[in-house]
Structures are given as structure tokens and as C-alpha cells.
Amino acid sequence: MDYPMEPYKIKVVEPIPRTTREERRAVLEKAGYNLFNVPAEKVTIDLLTDSGTSAMSDNQWAGLMIGDESYAGSRNYFRFEETVRDIFGFRHVIPAHQGRVAENLLFSTMVKQGDYVPNNIHFDTTRANIEHNRGIAVDCVIDAGLHPREEHPFKGNMDLGKLEAVIRRFGRDRIPLCLLTITNNSGGGQPVSLENIRATRALLDRYGIPLFFDACRFAENCYFIKMREPGYADRDILSIAREIFSLGDGCTMSAKKDGLVNIGGFLCTNDAALAERITNLLILVEGFPTYGGLAGRDLEAIARGLREVLDEDYLEFRIGQVRFLGNLLDAEGVPILKPVGGHAVYLDARSFLPGIPQHRFPAQALTCELYLEGGIRAVEIGGLMFGHRDPDTGADVFPELEMVRLAIPRRVYTTAHMQYVAEAILSVFRRRDSIRGLEILHEAPVLRHFTARLRPVAA
């Protein structure tokens, strides 16, 4: 079957808001052509992010009722710690309320001014947290990972040549750690193969550089390994996850993705001295080490979610649903990033809107049109998110990829919702020649895409 059956039935429902085109036009104008400024009650299908938007299971909701809200030593913490250790295998498990806090704790402990941190592609919060600590984030993904139409089973792979060139150029002493994002969100939710992880590890070992995973979508990455990497077809997801993490020194995790919860995260390391420094900082900014900014019930929900996400029926459906949407669009010639990633379909905005130059934010213009057309909220991953001014030359620097991400929340939408989304995108595609670019009216100095205000440029 092209689209696997949902491996669950619906127990609780939430009405979906409907709006008129006129209403949406007014909302968009008021929001400064930035979908982050649009109230959720004005959104019909919300594909802004797959982060923190999952539907929890009855088992997770039941877990909330046995939350132990003791300040220190909550029983839920111990269950959470045991689960994380069992799957990820790292010795020290430090809870945090979401992924970027784990990143901040790690980088403010390990990164100093002028340090370089390589990754396949840094996610926006990862890059921003490194830069906040005056480090320099370097992307080293394989070239195929930068070409939207190029088919490759593991487009998230690290380019070992690029990585070694960075190490040689800047020197081991200026590289406190290397990251690997699984799956690679900013590159299209593309997986990294175990062969590549092993080779990355071997290269880093030659220079004594620790490897940390940005593990938000680790289960989806494991599923792709099972489906695509020779030798893994008969392996279960848990054993693939254990093999991946056995090759690292630690990880940051936003449990809002493959933890199947609405809030939560953690940081792991095998290094006791590092864990102690991070824990001291955690107490200062986030909370006691057995809750780390979370309620005991949240820790219970994460522990249960981490088990559920390893279920193969769930993963087959999850990856299949995203692929189904991608296939509907691809069949009609809509330019999408291929192969379809694990958590999202990415529209290639450069090809969708070839008449809009990158400094007029074609991907952002497309997100606005999707909202106007069907009340669909997607997110721009392109010049607005990653463009910046070069501090030396003052010139605008734009990223290679100019995309619109349609991130599918886990266990939330059905086949009919995916069909509705595809139909709206096709309508926009048919009238693409009439779409105008945007210009910025206001922007913040960092992570500008969250709060920027824009307006359409004259035709």
C-alpha cells in the first residue's frame, strides 16, 4: 500500500479552525507576512513544526497521573534516566526543558571564543547557541545534501573530506567537539548512514575530537537505516539506535520530536567531569538535576514516548505518511526535495518561484501563499532564516537551499488532511507566476525569522 494504515485509533478529537480567504489576507497583513506571528486559531492545518506538536498516546496520558512532583529524586526521573540509558547508552543523563537548553548548556561549557564546531548542517538554534558562545558553526554535509533534486539514500551524511579540511585548517585545539544531526533537519530531514557515522567517528578519533549527536529524530534516522542500509533490514530499531549512540561521546536531544511529547529534552555525556560542570550550570539556569526544568509527569511522558517511538508499525506509518504527501506533489511536477525526508516535505522554492530572487525571500513568499490558499502554516528554511550580513564585507550572504518545510506533527493528521494540503499547494503552483517577493521591514539581530516583519514588494 502506498500509504500505510494509521496504527492507532482516535480517542480524543480537537476541532480544526476554518477561515475565509479575506480573513486570512487580513491576518497575514497584521502578522507582517510572518507565519510565526499568526495566532494558531487562525490556522487550519499547522505544519509549522513537528516539534512539541505530537499527539500523546493514552499510555503517556496515563503516565502523567503518576507524576511524582518531588523537588529531588522524583521516581519519574529514575524511570526517565533508565530509559535514556537503555536506548542511548550514555553514562550521564541531564534533563532540560527543551533541546536548545541542552545545546546551550553543552556549548557554554565546551565552546570558547574562536572555536569551530562542525556538523552535517547545524539547525538554527544550534548555530545560534554556538555563535552566542562566540564559536563558529561550520556545515560539512556531502554535496548531494545541498542539491534538492539529487537522489541519495543518505543525504545527511558528513563529508569526511570537508570535515578533515576544517580540522586541518583550524587545528584540533580549536575544535572542542563535532556534531552530527540525525536526521538532518536543515538539509531536508535526511538520514545519516551507520557507515558514515562509523567513518566520522574514526576520523575524529585520529584527532581526539569528541562526537556528539543532535539526536532529535534518532528513531526516524534508525528506520531509514533499516530500510536503506545494507545489512540492517533484519535489525530492530532499538539495536540500530544502540549501535549509533555507541559511536558517540554524548548527545543533545529535543524530546519534542522523537520523544513524542509536547515539552522536554536532555543532554547525555560519558564524561564525568563534563557532566559535573554542566550539572552545576543546570542548577543555576534550569533546575535541580532530577527535573531539569520539567515536571515529574513530563519525565514520565518522555520515558514512555521514547519506547513508543521505537515501534516499527508506528515508524512505517510515520515515514509513509510524509512520503505520501511528497508523492502527491511530485506526481504533479511540484519541485520538492528528494528523496522525501523523515519528518517533513520540503518545497524547493527556487524552482517553484524562479522569478523571485533570493534577496526577495521566495520561500517566505511561498509560505504566505500557502496560508492564503488553505490556511496552511509552513515554515521558511532559506534566506530569511539563515541569511545574514557578512561582518567583514557588509554583503548579504544567503544559504544554498531556499525551502519551505511542511513539517508533519506525529500522530496528529490523517490521510484526508494530507490530501487537503496537496490540493492547496497545487492551486498555488498553478498560479505561481502571479506571486510577488517580500522585503524586510524589521528584523532582530539573531534568529530574525521568528519575529521579522515583511511586506510584499511592488510587482
Ligand SMILES: Cc1ncc(COP(=O)(O)O)c(C=O)c1O
Ligand atoms: C535538529 C534540531 N536540533 C535542535 C532543535 C531544538 O530543539 P527545541 O525546539 O526543543 O529547543 C531542533 C528543533 O526543531 C531541531 O530540529
